[in-house]
Ligand SMILES: Nc1nc2c(c(=O)[nH]1)N[C@H]1C(S)=C(S)[C@@H](COP(=O)(O)OP(=O)(O)OC[C@H]3O[C@@H](n4cnc5c(=O)[nH]c(N)nc54)[C@H](O)[C@@H]3O)O[C@H]1N2
Ligand SMILES: Nc1nc2c(c(=O)[nH]1)N[C@H]1C(S)=C(S)[C@@H](COP(=O)(O)OP(=O)(O)OC[C@H]3O[C@@H](n4cnc5c(=O)[nH]c(N)nc54)[C@H](O)[C@@H]3O)O[C@H]1N2
Ligand code: SF4
């Protein structure tokens with residue numbers, strides 16, 4: 001027990017590090033958040049985003065009741081009105097055009113929310129729509145394609161054994177700022193990787209920008225954006241040409257080595273070096289060291305998954321809305337995401353959103369992506385929820401699970417999103433959670449739960465999880481009994497082969513889809529930016545922001561933050577630019593933003609950097625004020641969405 005209040009041990013749900021935190025609470029208010037040092041796995045990544053997490057709870061622009069758009073204003077409505085009206089429109093659309101006419105976008109925070117995972121997912125399945133878009137289609141689709149082609153399964157997260165590793169080849173990641181997490185999580189991974197150097201470990205970072213991670217590494221290779229494939233193929237070629245490949249010791253079967261050798265026989269190392277901008281001798285040195293190291297790992301993160309060779313189905317969402325015919329999306333539910341800001345070609349999507357018959361947003365705030373929304377539905381903050389993320393255990397380096405305790409109660413008019421998904425399914429008579437449709441008893445329980453404001457009386461995520469765990473060696477009550485988190489089994493190795501699911505059980509080293517694409521790219525001349533647009537723009541993340549949100553938390557950003565355009569010294573000199581000058585950045589898709597210049601020694605010629613997710617602002621649907629600035633100038637790192645006027649509400 002703390003001096004002033006009650007201490008709640010739980011975990012932060014802002015990023016994949018899931019840091020254990022202690023939340024000091026009095027009178028339903030958060031007094032203080034500190035790292036929970038009794039958490040056996042995660043607390044060491046604790047950062048200012050976690051420390052200031054409660055600031056969003058009391059934010060003056062937080063949505064506290066459902067808001068319905070009437071003309072160019074928003075007016076308060078009850079949850080019953082919201083559910084009934086939304087259900088009416090969706091039912092009519094499904095009857096006339098089929099379930100695919102309803103689209104759902106699940107943004108990044110939905111993955112940290114067990115109610116959203118279970119009930120949002122169940123709603124989409126019950127509805128039967130195939131138009132489910134997710135943030136994963138931007139940040140991890142490439143990984144899923146690789147897993148399916150090579151291992152025969154959509155996701156096989158391989159987590160490096162950092163402490164035992166003696167050679168790290170890290171591409172497109174900046175763990176010094178973003179933690180060593182992406183799909184999986186290595187608690188305190190960057191510091192642990194650095195610590196291996198006391199035992200001979202070496203760290204090589206491949207990134208077009210000399211990031212803080214690259215600064216701390218033994219070697220930084222400034223690769224040309226989008227050309228990692230050429231560098232990696234060069235490494236494979238050197239290793240195979242020299243016969244340095246080692247047969248696996250863990251019983252893993254492999255196929256396609258001859259085909260891989262054939263591809264390597266067709267390529268010229270000097271050409272690959274030319275394409276990726278890393279000298280031939282460097283490629284040979286890294287290949288030699290990698291192959292010769294006692295233990296080595298190659299990890300590629302978002303900088304590789306999202307560059308020009310990545311796959312991004314979210315790019316198709318705008319077309320799915322605007323293309324007439326079967327499957328056209330006519331209503332969209334945006335849940336905890338901001339795809340106009342975070343997805344490709346935001347301007348096009350922003351315009352497409354105005355063509356919808358219904359746009360519903362579930363978020364703590366109104367954002368740029370929901371500026372045309374017909375309904376703004378509030379949601380509970382993570383400190384106001386219980387969460388048990390059962391899938392986490394397979395994404396951690398040890399079998400681990402934690403009961404995320406609720407620290408404070410949400411405001412009176414706020415309901416958790418799972419309640420909305422459930423009520424909507426009931427109102428539409430959908431076969432929710434395989435029950436066809438929900439029986440009278442389940443509906444009556446839900447009515448009682450709402451009347452008594454005791455959600456646990458009806459169908460509840462915890463009850464679903466209890467059922468899911470019924471045949472597992474650990475129970476829901478066991479998990480609850482470990483408030484600091486629970487490493488419920490020892491870490492063991494050597495299971496990779498069991499999970500490979502190709503028909504012959506062998507890892508495919510040269511899937512046809514890849515070799516065909518490789519030969520196509522190799523046959524073409526190296527890509528060269530057009531003379532009209534000579535720079536390649538890449539994105540950076542800020543230690544004190546989370547994608548497009550948290551830019552506006554005062555306790556997190558004491559000085560007003562600004563986005564900027566970082567440009568290399570040589571390019572700046574040629575353009576006659578100095579620090580603080582304002583430049584217009586224009587893309588080949590017609591997007592335009594103005595940014596202050598920061599001249600940098602961290603960038604190669606031809607590469608410029610600005611912040612991912614900038615320009616999210618917080619809109620003021622109730623008060624009608626202008627969007628909260630995320631800096632002295634509110635700008636968007638994507639095509640400027642606020643310059644297009646909504647055809648429906650004229651804002
Ligand atoms: N503080 C903070 N932490 C976060 C987040 C955040 O927004 N802020 N976001 C969270 C999320 S959702 C994710 S997915 C993870 C992401 O975590 P990371 O994958 O570490 O993401 P970034 O820090 O953006 O690092 C990507 C790096 O790729 C580089 N890069 C760009 N293009 C290329 C290229 O073509 N080739 C190579 N080799 N490198 C390239 C960029 O310069 C950048 O340094 O971080 C999570 N943690
Ligand atoms: N150019 C470029 N684009 C990128 C990336 C890049 O590196 N470069 N990174 C990509 C990556 S890795 C990601 S993950 C995506 C992120 O893409 P998105 O998930 O679409 O964007 P976010 O900015 O994370 O938006 C999160 C939203 O959720 C809201 N929110 C926060 N907590 C809650 C909650 O508990 N409940 C509800 N209902 N809402 C909540 C916030 O207010 C915010 O509006 O962007 C991708 N786009
Ligand atoms: S935001 Fe910070 S405190 Fe929260 S999980 Fe991520 S690293 Fe940990």
Ligand SMILES: [Mo]
Pocket residue numbers: 108139
């Ligand atoms: Mo992400």
